Amino acid sequence: MSVFFQFFKDKLPSQINNEDIIVFNQKYILTKQLSSSYQNQMVNAIKLYFGIILTKKINIAKIHRPKREKTLPNVLSKEEIKAILNSHINLKHRAMLSLIYACGLRRSELLSLKPSAIDSKRGVLLIKLAKGKKDRIAPLSEKLLVLLREYYKLYTPKTWLFEGQEPNTPYSEKSLQSVLKQALIKARINKPVTLHWLRHSYATHLLESGTDLRYIQELLGHRSSKTTEIYTHVSTKSLQNIKSPFDDL
DSSP: OHHHHHHTTTSOGGGOOHHHHHHHIIIIIITTTOOHHHHHHHHHHHHHIIIIISOOOOOGGGSOOOOOOOOOOOOOOHHHHHHHHTSOOSHHHHHHHHHHHHHTOOHHHHHTOOGGGEETTTTEEEEEEETTTEEEEEEOOHHHHHHHHHHHHHHOOSSSSSBOSSTTOBOOHHHHHHHHHHHHHHHTOOSOOOHHHHHHHHHHHHHHTTOOHHHHHHHHTOSSHHHHHGGGGTOOTTGGGSOOGGGGO
């Protein structure tokens, strides 16, 4: 709101009307090509200030609200994923990256795991209080369980499944980012890959292997099926069956 009041520094807040807000939107927000999320946050802040603090009615409907950009998730091929996961000799580093991809985990979910989260008898991973304060489970393949058993025997984690250098402290986000960065260098992948790309790749590869979207939604912990449906736009399985008219020339 400080930017808004600086724009109208020659006016008292009580003097600002709906036409002034439209001018601010056009001459400041739209001219500077600020992001849609910033624009929406500013409109909401203006509405809150004038509606509650000044108890002055402002017709927000007349202010342009931009549509959010519809960006597609970034996805890696299975070959690229394999190269990343096999790049580390360090067993802990390989186990962390493998678990993120194999269970579609968010970074925070991985770092919050405790050793008890692994149920080897049932072959599942219990993800407690994930985003939205919801628990969920993800299947653990025998191949992944073998890797995790090797890791557990070597590192014997106590409080957290993946602990930092200090005893009983979780592995840090910064260190985990560094683990991925090193893997990309070793795998010779020159893309701006983030840890979330592994989660996107997991969902897309599940879809391409024929897994129902409803199951993928549960595995990822999405509230809405619309969030999960975005992966249908990045899956190449159906596209590969389309014959280009170029081939008939």
